[in-house]
Amino acid sequence: MPPPHPISPTGIDSDSPLAEHGIEQAHQLASYLVSIDLKPDMILTSPFYRCIETSxxxxESLDIDICLDRGVGEWYKKDRPTIPQPASVDALSKFFPKRLMTDIVDISGVVPSALGESEDEILARCQTFWRNFIPQLEKVLPQVETLLIVTHAATKIALIMSLLGYQSVRENLKPQDRVDSFKTVQTGSCSLSKLTLNNSHWELKMNGMTDFLTNGSEMNWNFTNGFEAGSDEDIASRKAAAEKTEAQKETEEISDDEYEDVYFTLELPSSRHSTLASPFDVPLASKARKKRSEPKAETGDQEGEDDDSEEGKEEPDVVFQKQLETSLMSNIEPTSVLQMSGLETSKPLVQINESIFQGRWVKVNGTEMIYDDSGELVAKVDDRIQLTAGKLKRKEENPDVTADQEMSDLRIKSEKGTTFLSEVLNLADHVDEEHKQNSERADTP
Known part of the structure; x- marks a missing residue:
């Protein structure tokens, strides 16, 4: 941040020059104005040093003159100890000898009060400015069709609001006057606003545009700030806001450092294995199906014949495996929902749609490559999560516990602070071995 009051070249209180950053912005604005078709014919500026320095x-770039007018000078509140008065045109011409007009000054004839102004008074000053300035400009400089006014934040707001017919500097712009959805006049440093006359009616076509500035909009001030633009209080407020923003950025950077990008592949269970499934969403078969057998000589069954004999039935776990495998492989699509938990553990938990799997980290034989849609290499993968066999059993129903109580219990963390998904993972460890044994028995001839 620049010092509150850099040394004034004119020796006048608060008549400070631009900081180096402000000079860069002025040159960026000049480059932009050179590039557009409708270029200014003349510059009308506040007589304070920083505005002339901006002009x-x-x-120089447009080869036009600079005219001073106190009617667009700075706004100072009435309770200010000192109300600065700008230097004379003769004094200022020594600093800006080439472009400053000395024969035509204060076209509007409006002079801000030496006692300071209220918000209503600066609006009234600008209303008077327009009434006096426009006819006088047409009389003195009739060749000027496009005018660039270089002024201060408060005065810019009052000039635009008065020209559009508003009765307060704090009013929000009406929908028909809004540009880029801004509800108020934008006053960022070196920002550019544009008004055009259409059938005796002024229209706001550009509101505080800063696309040409390297850092975009900066120091956007309005009357709700409570301080004069550029005052000690304003600078202190901006400094505190900048420090807060910087502290937030540092916090975000520290937070980002706590994470790292991890690339790996998932290996789904083979056809001989089942998965660790959701205990709530995977239905168990109410009846076991028969094993496939040789065709019978007889054709058809008698109506109502019961074919659910004990002989030839599959074990329930085998049925569960086949149902779950079929459901899983048929439901995995590009739009499937994938969630993972416990990647930092040896047995992470993976959920695909409504099915939950238990996995383990394994090393890939060789190296796998991941490419994006354009064929660019994204990462090399050395690790894989291999989804292993296992099954969760449905919890026995308790007639004394309601469904709402059950769901509430799932949301409550255990004494160890683990979440519900971690509880599922812990439970899977206990039932995994039992299910493997059941699967082995089912596979034994």
């Missing part, structure tokens, strides 16, 4: 590179 200088523009005047």
């Amino acid at each position: 200088q590179p523009i005047a």
Whole structure:
């Protein structure tokens, strides 16, 4: 942040020059104005040093003159100890000898009060400015069709609001006057606003545009700030806001450092294995199906014949495996929902749609490559999560516990602070071995 009050070249209180960053912005604005079709014919500027300094590179680039007018000078509140008065045109011409007009000054004839102004008074000042300035400009400089006014934040707001017919500097712009959805006049440093006359009616076509500035909009001030633009209080407020923003950025950077990008592949269970499934969403078969057998000589069954004999039935676990495998492989699509938990553990938990799997980290034989849609290499993968066999059993129903109580219990963390998904993972460890044994028995001839 620049010091509150850099040394004034004119020796006048608060008549500070631009900081180096402000000079860069002025040159960026000049470059933009050179590039557009509708270029200014003349510059009208506040007589304070920083405004003339902003106008200088523009005047040089466009080969136009600079005219001073106190009617667009700075706004100072009435309770201010000192109300600065700008230097004379003769004093200022020594600093800006090339482009500053000395024969035509204060076209509007409006002079801000030496006692300071209220918000209503600066609006009234600008209303008077327009009434006086426009006819006088047409009389003195009839060749000027496009005018660039270089002024201060508060005065810019009052100039635009008065020209559009508003009765307060704090009013929100009406929908028909809004540009880029801004509800108020934008006053960022070196920002550009544009008003055009259409059938005796002024229209706001551009509101505080800063696309040409490297850092975009900066120091956007309005009357709700409670301080004069550029005052000690305003600078202190901006400094505190900048420090807060910087502290937030540092916090975000520290937070980002706590994470790392991890690339790996998932290996789904083979056809001989089942999965660790959701205990709530995977239905168990109410009846076991028969094993496939040789065709019978007889054709058809008698109506109502019971073919659910004990002989030839599959074990329930085998049925469960086949149902679950079929459901899983048929439901995995590009739009499937994939969630993972416990990647930092040896047995992470993976959920695909409504099915939950238990996995283990294994090393890939060789190296796998991941490419994006355009064929660019994203990462090399050395690790894989291999989804292993296992099954969760449905919890026995308790007639004394309601469904709402059950769901509430699932949301409550255990004494160890583990979440519900971690509880599922812990439970899977206990039932995994039992299910493997059941699967082995089912596979034994």
